[in-house]
Amino acid sequence: MFVYNPISGGRRLIPVVPIIERFTNRDLYDFEIVSTDHKGHSTELARQYAAKNYDAVIAVGGDGTVNEVGCGLIGTDTALGIIPCGSGNGLARHLGIPIDPYKAVKWLNKSRFTEIDYGMMENQPFFCTCGVGFDAKVSDAFSKSSSRGILTYLESIMKEIATYHNETYKLSFDNSSETFEAFFITCANADQWGNNAYIAPTASLQDGLLDVIAAHPFTVIDAPLIAFQLFNRLIDKNPKVDVRKCSRVTITRDSEGPAHFDGEPVMMGKVIHIELVSGGLKVLIPDKHHGI
Numbered sequence: 001m002f003v004y005n006p007i008s009g010g011r012r013l014i015p016v017v018p019i020i021e022r023f024t025n026r027d028l029y030d031f032e033i034v035s036t037d038h039k040g041h042s043t044e045l046a047r048q049y050a051a052k053n054y055d056a057v058i059a060v061g062g063d064g065t066v067n068e069v070g071c072g073l074i075g076t077d078t079a080l081g082i083i084p085c086g087s088g089n090g091l092a093r094h095l096g097i098p099i100d101p102y103k104a105v106k107w108l109n110k111s112r113f114t115e116i117d118y119g120m121m122e123n124q125p126f127f128c129t130c131g132v133g134f135d136a137k138v139s140d141a142f143s144k145s146s147s148r149g150i151l152t153y154l155e156s157i158m159k160e161i162a163t164y165h166n167e168t169y170k171l172s173f174d175n176s177s178e179t180f181e182a183f184f185i186t187c188a189n190a191d192q193w194g195n196n197a198y199i200a201p202t203a204s205l206q207d208g209l210l211d212v213i214a215a216h217p218f219t220v221i222d223a224p225l226i227a228f229q230l231f232n233r234l235i236d237k238n239p240k241v242d243v244r245k246c247s248r249v250t251i252t253r254d255s256e257g258p259a260h261f262d263g264e265p266v267m268m269g270k271v272i273h274i275e276l277v278s279g280g281l282k283v284l285i286p287d288k289h290h291g292i
Helices: 016-023 041-051 063-073 090-094 101-108 134-143 150-161 223-230
Strands: 002-004 033-035 056-061 079-084 111-121 124-126 129-133 167-172 177-182 184-188 210-215 241-246 248-253 257-261 264-268 271-286
Touching: 002 016, 002 041, 016 033, 016 101, 041 056, 041 063, 056 063, 063 079, 063 090, 063 124, 063 264, 063 271, 079 090, 079 101, 124 129, 124 257, 129 134, 129 167, 134 184, 134 257, 134 264, 167 210, 177 184, 177 210, 210 248, 210 271, 241 248
Parallel strands: 002 033, 002 056, 056 079, 079 271
Antiparallel strands: 111 124, 111 271, 129 184, 129 257, 167 177, 167 248, 184 210, 210 241, 248 271, 257 264
């Protein structure tokens, strides 16, 4: 079953449905396509199809659609597949799925099953990243924009950075704790936020660990190097960035405020519990892709 979000990100003008109908191998798959019409609908549909023992539910949309479908498939024998049609496409990129919808359908015809880890932020599953701080503020601003796509996201960054203030966070791990003044705190299951911005270059979807990234306050002079490192898998080498690997972490901050899971904004309290669940989500990946 293909679950299609018709209003996802920057790919909404591409005729995705005809591509699926024409190029999905009907000798391999019996399939249908259904469109979503409200927030949370993808999760409802995924649960229905998993209960009917479908082999796979393919999320046709952005990171929000992927998260919703994945939430409905956790702990089932039904696999998550992705035809990326969003702005960031973080999980698709980590899994080696082509961003072009035509190529993504072609890989689907040569895919295989595997299992990946997922994270829990309080009671909310996430598959790529969650966090607090500046990226959460940008996610909140982006969600309120009238348009989508990478240009709108960059516009949200420029608006928020002018008034943003760093915060102090206490990070409590299994046997230790640290306090940081930070620009943001990101907990990563996958290696990137999306758009090939590699916030956690060494993250694996199958190691049973989160990469917790604390970005210390930096100046305008630091920004070009940080941007270069972010898009070249080098951000963990920056002296203003600390990385810890763990299975669970508790973030304590001075006040409640925005957080995000897979780029979706949510308001949360002063104390946020985050943990990694090993395995638990079956996914489809390109047959020749390794090292996830």
